[in-house]
Amino acid sequence: MKNHLRDFREKHGYSQEQLGKLLEVSRQTINSIEKERYDPSLPLAFKLARLFQVKIEDIFSDDPS
Numbered sequence: 168m169k170n171h172l173r174d175f176r177e178k179h180g181y182s183q184e185q186l187g188k189l190l191e192v193s194r195q196t197i198n199s200i201e202k203e204r205y206d207p208s209l210p211l212a213f214k215l216a217r218l219f220q221v222k223i224e225d226i227f228s229d230d231p232s
Contacts, residue, residue: 169228173201175219190214 176186183197190211199205216223
């Protein structure tokens with residue numbers, strides 16, 4: 168799954184540590200999602216979308232391109 172989490176995080180001025188604390192996950196979880204080593208749970212994906220005030224599809228995509 169492709170994602171734009173790093174772009175959204177940096178645009179909003181969050182470090183991985185800050186974002187993890189806001190979402191109640193570790194910095195390592197944020198890092199793993201950004202590096203596409205880990206796909207977030209659906210509840211976590213919804214939390215991210217709400218935080219950034221976008222649709223989940225704006226952050227995550229199953230499009231391989």
